[in-house]
Structures are given as structure tokens and as C-alpha cells.
Amino acid sequence: EVELLESGGGLVQPGGSLRLSCAASGFTFSSYAMSWVRQAPGKGLQWVSIFTGSDDGAFYADSVKGRFTISRDNSQNTLYLQMNSLRAEDTALYYCAKDRCSNCNTFDYWGQGTLVTVSS
Amino acid sequence: EIVLTQSPATLSLSPGERATLSCRASQSVGSYLDWYQQKPGQAPRLLIYDASNRATGIPARFSGSGSGTDFTLTISSLEPEDFAVYYCQQHNNWPLTFGGGTKVEI
Numbered sequence: 001e002v003e004l005l006e007s008g009g010g011l012v013q014p015g016g017s018l019r020l021s022c023a024a025s026g027f028t029f030s031s032y033a034m035s036w037v038r039q040a041p042g043k044g045l046q047w048v049s050i051f052t053g054s055d056d057g058a059f060y061a062d063s064v065k066g067r068f069t070i071s072r073d074n075s076q077n078t079l080y081l082q083m084n085s086l087r088a089e090d091t092a093l094y095y096c097a098k099d100r101c102s103n104c105n106t107f108d109y110w111g112q113g114t115l116v117t118v119s120s
Numbered sequence: 121e122i123v124l125t126q127s128p129a130t131l132s133l134s135p136g137e138r139a140t141l142s143c144r145a146s147q148s149v150g151s152y153l154d155w156y157q158q159k160p161g162q163a164p165r166l167l168i169y170d171a172s173n174r175a176t177g178i179p180a181r182f183s184g185s186g187s188g189t190d191f192t193l194t195i196s197s198l199e200p201e202d203f204a205v206y207y208c209q210q211h212n213n214w215p216l217t218f219g220g221g222t223k224v225e226i
Contacts, residue, residue: 035216037164045156045164045207047216061215062121095163105211106154108175110163 002026002109004096009114016086020114022079022096030074033099035107036081038092038116048094049081053102064090086118122146122210124219131224139195141222143208148188152212155184155193158221159204167206168193198224 008020022034036048049060049070058070069082079096093115097107123146133139143153155168166175168184171191181196195202203226208219 044221045158045209045218047209047218050216059214100166100169104169105152105216106166106169106209107156107164108166108169110165112163 002098004098004109004111006094006096006111006114009094009116011117011119012086013120014087014118016118017082017084018086018116020081020083020094020096020116022111024077024079024096024098027098029072029077031102033101033103033105034072034079035097035099035105036070036079037095037097037107037110038090039095039113040089040092043092046092050099050105051079053099083116086116088118090116091118092116121215122149122213122217124208124210124217126206126208126219126222128222129220131222132226133198133224134226135198135200137198139193139198139202139224141193141195141206141224143186143191143193143219145189145191145210147213149210149212151187152210153184153186153191154209154211155182156207156209157202157204158207164207195224 005023033053035050067085071080093113095113096111098109100106100108151171156164158164172184
């Protein structure tokens with residue numbers, strides 16, 4: 001059974017940093033692209049970043065480019081999101097999502113999310 | 121960036137009725153369009169991928185159609201558990217984008 005467990009969220013001041021983690025199990029982690037998708041309170045879904053499973057490339061939404069860095073440790077089956085220079089508008093529930101294949105860019109499993117609150 | 125516009129924003133229906141949800145893209149996405157369902161307090165669930173393919177375990181009452189810029193998600197006969205918010209997502213271009221959602225309510 002596929003399981004994705006996010007952690008690392010919390011309250012941080014504007015300009016601060018956080019590192020999110022997503023522990024994966026139940027599938028061959030290294031074979032699939034993995035993404036972060038966020039949802040601001042009461043709002044819709046916004047894709048944040050992806051680490052592909054084929055060529056180890058990474059892509060970002062324009063709103064986080066240069067501030068967020070996605071990475072993965074295939075030996076630990078863990079996905080990360082390093083978030084720097086955080087802004088109030090980054091406040092959201094951050095989901096880790098598994099790709100349907102190595103580079104389908106479709107999310108077939110999701111974690112339950114970790115909440116990031118950026119406020120002074 | 122490809123903008124996905126979902127309509128209507130809210131759909132008020134009764135169990136047993138047919139639901140038709142629309143997703144329109146600002147430029148062609150081919151068939152690279154997915155649909156997700158999200159219930160309150162839960163993570164999204166993949167329903168349809170690549171416009172018309174049901175994901176694993178999704179009931180046959182859910183179907184997707186369309187290509188290019190116009191897509192439709194149809195729920196043939198609403199069950200009580202189908203009342204939720206539905207999102208479309210394109211994966212033809214970077215950045216990946218979602219529509220604003222359609223809430224299906226009783």
C-alpha cells in the first residue's frame with residue numbers, strides 16, 4: 001500500500017525558512033516523479049515543484065522559483081522541499097504527491113499534508 | 121502559463137442526477153488533462169487521467185471527455201459520496217496548473 005507522510009510544517013516568520021519532508025513507502029520510490037502541491041486555506045490547488053523520475057530534473061512554479069528547492073534521497077525514500085525567504089502568501093497546506101509514472105505529471109497518490117503558516 | 125477555467129463554480133444537484141462539469145484551457149493541452157475529487161478535510165483523489173482514462177478503483181459512473189481546450193467530467197448518477205469539489209489539471213506545459221474547482225453540492 002502506497003503511503004506518503006509529510007512533516008516539517010509549522011509557524012515561521014516572514015523571511016524565514018522551513019524544510020518539509022515526505023517519507024514514502026509501498027512503491028519503488030526512485031522510479032517515480034514526485035511533486036509538492038499546496039492549498040491555501042479555503043482556496044484551490046497550486047502545483048509547487050516536481051522532481052522527475054527519469055532525468056532527475058526539477059521544475060518550479062514561478063511564484064517559488066529561486067526561493068524553494070526540491071530534492072530527493074532515493075536511499076531513504078524521502079522527498080524534501082527547502083523553503084527560504086518565506087512570505088505570507090506561502091501559507092498553505094503542503095501535499096506530497098506521487099506521479100503516476102516516471103514523468104506523467106499526474107498525481108495518483110497524495111499525503112495528508114503538512115501546514116505551513118508564515119506570520120509575524 | 122496555461123489557465124484552466126472551470127464552470128460552473130457551484131453545481132447544485134440531487135442524488136441520482138447527472139452532473140456535467142466543464143474545464144476550458146487558455147490554449148491547447150492535447151489530451152493531457154486530469155480530474156481530481158477533493159472532500160472536506162481530505163487530500164485530492166485522482167479520478168481521470170489523460171482526459172478519458174479512469175484511475176484505479178474509480179467507479180464507472182465517472183467519465184471524462186474532450187481534447188484541445190474543452191474538457192468535460194460527467195458523473196452519470198450522483199451518489200451521496202460524490203458531493204465534493206472537483207479540480208482539473210493540465211500537464212501539457214510547464215508550469216503544471218489546476219483549475220479553480222467546481223463544487224458539487226446537494
